[in-house]
Amino acid sequence: MKTYNGSCHCGAVKFEVDAELSYLERCTCSICSKKGALFVRVPPDQFRQTQGEDDLTLYQFNTELAKHLFCKRCGIHTFGHPRSAPELFLINVRCLDDFDLETEQYEVKLFDGRNWEASFKARQEAAERAE
Ligand SMILES: [Zn+2]
Structure with a gap:
C-alpha cells in the first residue's frame, strides 16, 4: 500500500x-456516469483531508445515503462516501496527483449502479464466496 496525494x-x-x-471501480449509476470518475474505496483511517473542508459542498439524491462532495469553487468531485458503506471513503482516483492513469497498470471493475440492488447483492455474495 502506498500514500497518494489528491x-x-x-x-x-x-x-x-x-x-x-x-x-x-467504475460505476454506471446516474451520477457516476456523468462524473466519469474511477474509484477506490478505503476505510477512514486510510484517508486524511489536509485542506479545504469548508470548500466542499454536499449533494444527495434518491436514498440520500451516499454523500457526493464537490469543490464549491471548481466543481470537481474528489471523494465522497458510498451508499453501500457510508462510513468508507470513495476516492476519485482521477484526482490523485501522483498516480497517472495513462501510464500505471491497473484493472477496472464495473459496478452496475443502474441496477444498484442486484449489483450490491451480487458483490456481497462474491465477497462471501471469497472468504
Ligand atoms: Zn476546487
Missing part, C-alpha cells in the same frame, strides 16, 4: 490516501 482542480481541496490501486 486535490481538486483549483487546489482548494487537498487530501492524502493510503491505497492499493491495482483494482479500480
